[in-house]
Amino acid sequence: MRTLLACATLMLLPLSALANDAPCKFTENRDLKLDLAGAKTLVLEVNQHDLHVVAGSGPAQLSGRACASSADWLRDLTLTQQRSGDKLVVSLRREGKQGIVIGDNYAWLDIRGSVPSDVMVQLKVGSGDAHVEGARSLSVDVGSGDADVLRTQGSVHAAVGSGDLRVDGADSLNLLSVGSGDAKVSNIRRDVTVGSIGSGDLELRDVGGNVAIRTIGSGDADARQVRGNVEIGVLGSGDVELRDVGGNLLVGSHGSGGIKADGVGGNLTVQRSGSGDVRHSGVRGTVTLPRGK
16 A cells, blocks of 8 residues: 555655745745634635645734746736635635646745634645644645644544545544545544545544544555544455554454454454454454354
8 A cells, every 4th residue: 555656656746845846936925914804714725835824813814935937927826815705715826827847847835824713724735735733623625735734623524635634633533535645643532434445544543532434445544542432334455453442343344355453442343254354352342253254
């Protein structure tokens, strides 16, 4: 799962990461004071750029720089806001064509700032990078870029395509899907719910409630220090490793992938199993496996 050809890895790097390594021939400042009066949700459209925001009691404003290989491209780089009902939509974009990095051509935004801690944040990341810290509650949609979500006061709802997501600190997590990317999750006070894992990987650490994963394809899941129950609906050809589960462990259907459980406070149950292995140790309750396992 984790071994990729070096050339393929380079091709899949976020455009902003490659752009930041380029010299900045033309540059200008970009500043925006957010008009959040009456807004309940702040939508941040990062696209292929870089955004770093911290929620708090300070002024609601963003600032940073635009960088491009030509004056025309520099003028096309915008930082804007627009009201849509009770939402304030903030967009980092290159007007007209999307910003690209080919040879000596580049155009990108690097924006930082602060937002109020009492509004919901909706984060949309294309191929860029985003960092959001201290939000009241948050939804995040990651395409091929990277997103770090830290110290969220309430719940986090997320979906990951081929990019990477890190969630450290939240009340609960609803991870709708992980495609071919990776998700690393830690310090969730209550429950974690996962819809589907394709060929990507999921890592869970320190979950105060239950963990429920509906389906795992060829990807891997690694969960440790879960105080509640762990339930996996369908496991395909991927591998699952679990350590220090406080409650019960239940796997509905198990294909050719492997299951390894070390330290289960309750019962271990696998209802249906294919050709994959089931290894376990330190199960305090009853172990129930299909015949032949």
